[in-house]
Amino acid sequence: MDSAEAARHKRGVTDTNPSNDRLFAAVNATWPAAATVEAGPWVLREGRGGGKRVSAASPVGSWDEDDISAAEKSMRLMGQTPLFSLRPEDAALDATLADRGYELVDSTNVYVIPAAALTDKPLPRVCAFTVWEPLAIMREIWETGGIGEARQAVMERAMGPKTGLFGRVSDKPGGSGFCAIHDGIAMVHALEILPQQRMKGLGGWMMRAAAFWAVRNGADWLSILVTKANVPGNALYTSLGMQRVGEYHYRILPDSEET
Numbered sequence: 001m002d003s004a005e006a007a008r009h010k011r012g013v014t015d016t017n018p019s020n021d022r023l024f025a026a027v028n029a030t031w032p033a034a035a036t037v038e039a040g041p042w043v044l045r046e047g048r049g050g051g052k053r054v055s056a057a058s059p060v061g062s063w064d065e066d067d068i069s070a071a072e073k074s075m076r077l078m079g080q081t082p083l084f085s086l087r088p089e090d091a092a093l094d095a096t097l098a099d100r101g102y103e104l105v106d107s108t109n110v111y112v113i114p115a116a117a118l119t120d121k122p123l124p125r126v127c128a129f130t131v132w133e134p135l136a137i138m139r140e141i142w143e144t145g146g147i148g149e150a151r152q153a154v155m156e157r158a159m160g161p162k163t164g165l166f167g168r169v170s171d172k173p174g175g176s177g178f179c180a181i182h183d184g185i186a187m188v189h190a191l192e193i194l195p196q197q198r199m200k201g202l203g204g205w206m207m208r209a210a211a212f213w214a215v216r217n218g219a220d221w222l223s224i225l226v227t228k229a230n231v232p233g234n235a236l237y238t239s240l241g242m243q244r245v246g247e248y249h250y251r252i253l254p255d256s257e258e259t
Contacts, residue, residue: 017112018185018221020087020246026223027053030180030187032157042071046078049150052106052250056085059093068096072253082253087246094251102251107228110246111237115186115222118211118240126168128202128209134164134176141176145192155180155190161217165191167206174202179210186214188224203236 018026028036033045033054041063047055057071072082084102086094098104131138134152142152155162158180165188167175174197178190188210193203211222224242226233238244 017243017245020110022183023110023112023185023223023246024087024248026182026185026187027225029160029182030158030162031154031189032159034153034157039074040070041067044071044074044078047080047150048153050154051151052083052252053085054154055080056083056250058085059090063093065096068100084251085248086251087248097251100253102253105250105252107249108225108247109228109234109244110223110225110248111242112185112221112223112245113211113240113242115211115214115219118208118222119215121208123205123209123212128168128205129166130163130179130209130213131166132163134178135166137173138164138166138176141173141192141194142190144194145176147190147192151190161219163210163213165206165210167193167197167202167209169197169200169202172197174200175206177206177210179213181214181217181219184219185221185223186210186217186219188222191224198232203233204240207237207240 031053034048034050035046037044038060041059041061043058043060045055045057057075075082082102084093084097134155139152142148155178160181162178162180165175165177165179166173173194175191175193177188177192179186179188181187188207191203191206207222207224214222224237226237228234
């Protein structure tokens with residue numbers, strides 16, 4: 001067993017995809033809330049405008065209706081609309097929230113692939129780069145795609161190895177993304193391609209750039225989250241050979257008064 005194989009063995013790396021628990025732990029670590037607290041059967045998150053992923057409550061134990069009401073109160077005290085993140089095993093809570101008037105939003109797929117599998121082709125010159133801190137043009141691309149200051153602050157909070165992804169196509173800036181590593185998993189977030197630069201293969205090259213960076217920094221897996229409604233995104237990750245290994249969605253209480 002060589003040194004690389006020994007390192008993989010120590011981390012428990014096999015040919016089997018990482019478990020959903022491990023993947024979601026990587027999601028939380030690489031796209032972190034401003035603050036988290038375990039309260040009763042919930043993990044509550046303070047997002048500070050960083051979006052659903054860093055604001056939603058998640059179940060971690062047995063719950064009842066009173067626990068849901070307590071979670072709602074806590075989220076309102078944080079100035080947030082009551083919002084829960086749910087995986088398939090949370091079907092009972094999902095049904096209960098639906099009965100309470102919660103709407104289902106943003107059904108999302110989880111994709112993963114061995115990082116080395118996307119290093120089989122060399123990157124074209126002046127096409128996709130990894131850089132941290134983000135360049136001003138990268139921030140402009142994110143802003144164009146609705147990834148504003150509060151979401152960019154989430155990237156700043158991420159600990160451990162991290163990088164920005166910058167893509168160019170047709171001799172012009174085309175895309176921006178973020179990637180960070182936790183427990184051997186490199187998670188790609190906030191991958192945004194300018195509308196006029198789409199359908200030119202840039203997203204695929206940026207994912208490959210992320211894979212090269214991930215391997216250099218000791219990650220064994222590359223993963224990304226994409227809403228089911230994002231048909232081009234799902235097609236891209238499938239075309240790269242990534243496997244859909246999990247899913248989740250949110251339940252949000254509409255017309256909820258924030259305090």
